[in-house]
Amino acid sequence: MNSESAHVETKIVDGVHHHQYDIVIVGAGGAGMRAAIEAGPGARTAVISKLYPTRSHTGAAQGGMAAALANVEEDSWEWHTFDTVKGGDYLVDQDAAEILAKEAIDAVIDLENMGLPFNRTPEGKIDQRRFGGHTRDHGKAPVRRACYAADRTGHMILQTLFQNCVKLGIEFYNEYYALDLVMTEVDGVEQPSGIVAYELATGELHVFQAKAIIFATGGFGKIYKTTSNAHTLTGDGVGIIWRKGLPLEDMEFFQFHPTGLAGLGILLTEGARGEGAILRNASGERFMERYAPTIKDLAPRDIVARCMVQEVAEGRGAGPHKDYVLLDCTHLGAEVLETKLPDITEFARTYLGVDPVYEPVPVMPTAHYAMGGIPTNVAAEVLRDNTTVVPGLYAAGECACVSVHGSNRLGTNSLLDINVFGKRAGRNAVEYVKDVDYTPLPDDPAAGVRRMLEQLRDSNGTERIAAIRKELQDEMDKGAQVFRTDESLAHVTEVIAGLRDRYRNVAVQDKGKRFNTDLLEAVELGFLLDLAEVVVFSARNREESRGGHMRDDFPNRDDANYMQHTMAYLSGDAHSSDAADHIRLDWKPVTITRYQPMERKY
Amino acid sequence: MTTATLEAKSTDAADAAIRSFTVTFLIRRFDPDVDTEPRWQDFDVEMYATDRVLDALHKIKWEQDGSLTFRRSCAHGICGSDAMRINGRNRLACKTLIKDLDISKPIYVEAIKGLPLEKDLVVDMEPFFASYREVQPFLIANSTPEPGKERIQSIAKREIFDDTTKCILCAACTSSCPVFWTDGQYFGPAAIVNAHRFIFDSRDDAASVRLDILNDKEGVWRCRTTFNCTDACPRGIEVTKAIAEVKQAIMRGKP
Numbered sequence: 001m002n003s004e005s006a007h008v009e010t011k012i013v014d015g016v017h018h019h020q021y022d023i024v025i026v027g028a029g030g031a032g033m034r035a036a037i038e039a040g041p042g043a044r045t046a047v048i049s050k051l052y053p054t055r056s057h058t059g060a061a062q063g064g065m066a067a068a069l070a071n072v073e074e075d076s077w078e079w080h081t082f083d084t085v086k087g088g089d090y091l092v093d094q095d096a097a098e099i100l101a102k103e104a105i106d107a108v109i110d111l112e113n114m115g116l117p118f119n120r121t122p123e124g125k126i127d128q129r130r131f132g133g134h135t136r137d138h139g140k141a142p143v144r145r146a147c148y149a150a151d152r153t154g155h156m157i158l159q160t161l162f163q164n165c166v167k168l169g170i171e172f173y174n175e176y177y178a179l180d181l182v183m184t185e186v187d188g189v190e191q192p193s194g195i196v197a198y199e200l201a202t203g204e205l206h207v208f209q210a211k212a213i214i215f216a217t218g219g220f221g222k223i224y225k226t227t228s229n230a231h232t233l234t235g236d237g238v239g240i241i242w243r244k245g246l247p248l249e250d251m252e253f254f255q256f257h258p259t260g261l262a263g264l265g266i267l268l269t270e271g272a273r274g275e276g277a278i279l280r281n282a283s284g285e286r287f288m289e290r291y292a293p294t295i296k297d298l299a300p301r302d303i304v305a306r307c308m309v310q311e312v313a314e315g316r317g318a319g320p321h322k323d324y325v326l327l328d329c330t331h332l333g334a335e336v337l338e339t340k341l342p343d344i345t346e347f348a349r350t351y352l353g354v355d356p357v358y359e360p361v362p363v364m365p366t367a368h369y370a371m372g373g374i375p376t377n378v379a380a381e382v383l384r385d386n387t388t389v390v391p392g393l394y395a396a397g398e399c400a401c402v403s404v405h406g407s408n409r410l411g412t413n414s415l416l417d418i419n420v421f422g423k424r425a426g427r428n429a430v431e432y433v434k435d436v437d438y439t440p441l442p443d444d445p446a447a448g449v450r451r452m453l454e455q456l457r458d459s460n461g462t463e464r465i466a467a468i469r470k471e472l473q474d475e476m477d478k479g480a481q482v483f484r485t486d487e488s489l490a491h492v493t494e495v496i497a498g499l500r501d502r503y504r505n506v507a508v509q510d511k512g513k514r515f516n517t518d519l520l521e522a523v524e525l526g527f528l529l530d531l532a533e534v535v536v537f538s539a540r541n542r543e544e545s546r547g548g549h550m551r552d553d554f555p556n557r558d559d560a561n562y563m564q565h566t567m568a569y570l571s572g573d574a575h576s577s578d579a580a581d582h583i584r585l586d587w588k589p590v591t592i593t594r595y596q597p598m599e600r601k602y
Numbered sequence: 603m604t605t606a607t608l609e610a611k612s613t614d615a616a617d618a619a620i621r622s623f624t625v626t627f628l629i630r631r632f633d634p635d636v637d638t639e640p641r642w643q644d645f646d647v648e649m650y651a652t653d654r655v656l657d658a659l660h661k662i663k664w665e666q667d668g669s670l671t672f673r674r675s676c677a678h679g680i681c682g683s684d685a686m687r688i689n690g691r692n693r694l695a696c697k698t699l700i701k702d703l704d705i706s707k708p709i710y711v712e713a714i715k716g717l718p719l720e721k722d723l724v725v726d727m728e729p730f731f732a733s734y735r736e737v738q739p740f741l742i743a744n745s746t747p748e749p750g751k752e753r754i755q756s757i758a759k760r761e762i763f764d765d766t767t768k769c770i771l772c773a774a775c776t777s778s779c780p781v782f783w784t785d786g787q788y789f790g791p792a793a794i795v796n797a798h799r800f801i802f803d804s805r806d807d808a809a810s811v812r813l814d815i816l817n818d819k820e821g822v823w824r825c826r827t828t829f830n831c832t833d834a835c836p837r838g839i840e841v842t843k844a845i846a847e848v849k850q851a852i853m854r855g856k857p
Contacts, residue, residue: 052727054771055673055681105750112752115741117760117767117803124754149767155680156767163740201720230675266678346838347678350697351652466664509668512635515721518668 016446017199017206021046021171022433023426024195024210026178026237029056030154030418031397031425032216033161033170037114038426039214040170043433046208048176048197050232053162057218057230058418061154062343063271064146065111065415066134067104071125072144077101079137080145082595084413087133087300088371088406089547089557090597091250091565091590096378096402098593100413100420107419108147116160118149119340129340130274133300133410139602142274142298146412151269151341157415175200177520179452181213181240181393182445190244192393193439196449200520203513205446211436212392212429215241215374215382216422219398222524223532224367224481225473228260228267232524237399239527241374242534243574246384247567249401249588250372251531252539253548255409256482258304260366262324264351268344268363270411273297275340277329279308280360281316287325292602299602302408302548305365309482312364319362326360333357365482371409371548372538373401375567375588380425386567386588392436394429396421403565406590407547456522461505465521468499468506472532480536485553489540496533497577503529504575530574537579538566559597564589625649625705627658629670630712631722640719644708651701655688655711659695659723672723679836682772686723687712692774692834714777716786730773733789737797737815742808759804766799766844768837775831775841787820791831791841794822798844801857809857813848822849 010019023039025032028049039045049056068075080101085092112118112126119127128144136143149156165172180196194209217237221229242248258279259268273279279297281287291307292299299307308325317323329337334357337345341356348354348361374395375383380402382393397418404417475495479488503526510518544558545551565588572582624646632640645662656674663670672695673683679697688698689710703709717725747753769792776782776790797816801809816822822845831841851857 051675051681051683052731052771055675055683057676057681059770060676060678060680109747109750109752113743113747115743115800115803115805117763118752120755120757120760122757124756126752150764152680152768155770159767159769166735167738167740230681231677232675343680350699351678353652464664465668466660507668510671512633512669514633514635515671515724517671518663 014444015204017204018209019046019206020209020438022210023212023214023429024048024208025214025216026195027216027218027397027399028053028172029216029218029397030058030157030161030415031422032214033165034419034422035214035216035396035426035429036170037161037164037168038423039430040165040168042430046171046173048173048178048195048208050175050177050236052174053165053172054158056158057233058415059155059158060228060230060267061157061415062151062267062269063274064129064131064148064153064412065108065157065419066131066145066410066412067108067147067416068101068145069105069108069126069128069147071121072128074136075143075145077104079135079143080104082138083134084404084410085406085595086139086600087410088408089600090406090563090595091403091546092406093403093591094593094595095591096404099378100404100416103420104416107416107423111157111160111419114160114164116149116156118147129271130298131411132270132273132298132304134412135295139294142295146271146274148271150339151271151343154415173197173206176206178217178236178240179449179523181244182207182441183244184439184442186439191439192390193441194445196446198449198453200515200517203516205449207441207445209438209441211433211438212394214425214429215395215399216397216425217399219370220528220531221367221370223472223476223528223535225477226260226265226364227367228257228265229367234524234528235531236524236527238373239530241382242530242570245570246382246390247375247569248372248534249375249567250403250407250538250565251534251568252542252566253371253407254367254535255301255369255371255548256305256365257368258301258308258365259327259363261347261351262319262362262364265366266347266351267366267368268327268347268361269341270301272327272329272341272344275336276332277327279304280326280328281311282318282322283316287311287316295602300408300410302550303602305482306550308365324362324364327363328360329356330358330360367481369409369414370398371401371403371405371407373399376400376402378402378424379428380421381428392432392439394425396425407549452523453519456506456508457511457519459505459507461507463502463506465506465508465518465525468502469525469528472496472499472528476532480539483550483552484539485551486540489536492536493540493579496529496536497579500529500533501577533579534568534583537583538568538585541585542566563597622648622650623705625658625700626708627662628708628710629722632719633721649700651699653700654696655698655700655709656684656695658700659711671721680770682770685714685772685774685777687714692778694772694774694836697836714773716777716779716783717773727773729786730776730790730792733793734771734796737789737793737812738808739796739800741800741803741806742811743805744807753805755804763799763802765839766795768839769795769799770837772836774834774836778830778834780828780830781824781826785820785824788824789816789821791845794845794848795839795841798848801848801851809851813852816848817852822852
């Protein structure tokens with residue numbers, strides 16, 4: 001327990017700690033803490049987090065948060081909605097995108113009022129800058145829509161939300177690793193009744209009974225080798241939902257951020273291009289002019305990432321191995337770099353020994369963001385099929401799929417997403433718990449988790465966690481990255497099947513109870529393998545190219561057959577090697593309100 | 603464009619990257635279930651010049667000894683998980699490159715000091731966050747902004763507290779402070795940095811409350827300006843200067 005507020009009574013049953021809260025939030029990144037700020041004052045709330053809240057990966061977001069404040073030039077939420085829909089290659093649910101864009105304005109103002117130190121205009125208002133895919137009047141030219149705090153906007157959001165959680169006395173259970181969602185059958189329907197968590201410091205298990213549960217567990221970029229994601233982003237929350245037989249939506253759509261530091265994957269914000277930086281190939285050519293003549297380097301991420309890979313594939317890459325392109329910031333000047341982009345300037349200096357003031361920076365796409373995840377409606381309620389809500393279960397942020405991002409998220413829309421839908425999840429959970437009682441827990445709700453941990457800890461296996469994980473990540477980079485084909489995906493499918501077999505023989509060397517991060521990594525690897533399998537299985541099934549899903553063997557968008565969301569369900573034997581034995585795919589219609597699908601040109 | 607310069611540089615980097623070195627790490631291990639006292643254990647690791655100390659810890663954990671325990675997350679210096687003492691100096695393991703260390707000698711890695719040691723490189727962070735919470739690290743504004751509008755703040759007023767907004771709460775500063783080592787009651791540099799961030803924010807109205815808190819006997823006057831904190835900060839915050847500004851504000855009775 002890490003809070004000064006009133007300690008809630010707990011009891012210990014068979015060595016398992018039992019807690020009871022109206023609302024339990026799993027995850028203390030942006031979405032989780034935004035939900036907590038909404039939920040805390042209205043209901044007894046606990047936040048369970050694998051990390052100290054300020055370690056969450058929201059803090060790594062750099063460039064900005066979109067909102068049509070029109071502080072520096074004409075803008076409207078309607079244009080923002082259109083850009084979001086078009087940016088997502090029309091797979092966006094337009095009712096959700098409209099909410100995102102409309103509520104963006106309040107979301108930014110909320111944060112400012114909470115204390116966030118945004119950069120300011122000469123009049124003292126929140127300053128705004130350009131970002132990829134955000135345009136004036138339906139694509140005419142880039143617009144200044146991203147509200148920012150230097151290039152540490154995510155850091156400032158995370159800090160501001162944490163500060164306000166401290167102000168409100170929100171109860172945090174830090175370094176508690178949620179491992180299971182407890183479901184209880186009520187009138188023939190499975191209802192959520194609690195969360196089972198593993199206390200890292202002691203190795204003890206805790207059951208949190210709750211009337212409402214909010215998942216805000218972030219993404220799973222660690223299925224890839226080259227990624228901007230933290231080591232801890234292993235998709236545990238999404239994996240828990242999957243193992244419960246609840247569906248996952250649009251898992252084939254993973255975003256590769258164009259400008260990762262070459263070879264490392266560390267993120268360099270798109271805000272650099274927003275401030276005027278230019279991508280160049282080996283000959284110094286501004287190649288984006290050829291691919292997106294109107295907005296050039298500020299085309300959406302899927303397009304820029306593809307163009308970069310294509311430049312390299314066609315022999316125009318820079319460097320001794322011609323395997324990257326260059327982000328040229330040299331014309332921006334030291335002052336812009338030091339004041340508006342200080343962190344990325346330092347990253348390039350520290351990790352590549354390249355000074356962006358004087359030299360262009362080697363960059364290549366890096367696995368960045370899962371557009372797919374736990375399907376929810378616009379109230380952040382989790383869906384058990386295309387339309388039916390799981391009462392009392394919510395999800396928000398990267399782990400969720402509303403879907404406001406469709407097949408490709410626009411930069412700055414994720415910091416927005418966590419605030420808008422985190423707030424909705426918290427607020428709606430408070431309303432929900434007012435009128436309901438606790439769903440009873442089953443006998444020994446921690447039994448499944450205890451068994452899984454004992455199996456891993458007591459295993460006499462011979463397989464190393466790191467070896468399996470490395471092979472998974474290498475193969476995902478090779479076969480399921482920016483470009484995919486049926487052949488590449490079929491190969492990864494086979495690899496994953498083999499790795500899942502080997503995982504059953506995995507060895508945990510640390511047999512202790514306290515801070516057993518070895519055991520933690522073994523559990524995380526299980527989630528990574530499950531999710532990678534769903535990503536690849538869903539990707540193979542979508543025989544078209546759309547947004548972040550580029551099939552070399554099906555290079556065109558196919559609205560007639562694929563203008564719909566993928567819904568993946570776990571069915572059958574989860575442990576069988578053949579994915580087809582236990583993954584069932586279905587479709588979910590896309591909500592179209594204002595904008596009919598058009599060809600996507602920039 | 604300076605492609606030529608870049609090409610030359612990258613070739614150097616590529617050549618350097620080809621050469622790997624055996625680096626010896628001496629890591630201070632402690633498992634309270636087994637050890638009565640911390641003990642030093644050495645590991646030899648194949649490293650490249652551009653690898654980070656965090657890469658070495660991962661190689662040890664993943665290839666040699668799975669029980670080696672440390673915190674880490676983002677691996678590029680923004681989450682603040684992996685502050686540790688490397689060759690006697692507080693740094694983030696993910697921001698310390700092998701090429702910047704003298705590898706002719708073993709590299710010493712141990713937990714940060716002054717906080718209760720839990721296991722290997724992991725300390726109990728709770729006393730650190732307790733001090734942070736005590737300075738009321740959140741905006742307290744008496745004015746109500748116009749509904750749906752931001753508070754106005756000039757670029758110049760925003761700039762005054764810019765430096766201290768960079769803090770990632772990694773504890774590298776606080777756990778490098780000799781005063782904090784001997785007196786765990788001292789708020790420590792990080793808590794003062796976070797108080798500074800609000801004391802000098804023109805939108806905030808509770809500077810006097812925080813200045814009172816820090817005028818306490820365990821407050822800013824314990825600082826002996828050794829500059830360890832400034833040297834330790836992985837974000838380049840001028841911590842000692844921030845503490846001095848808070849001292850001056852207390853003397854003035856206002857920010």
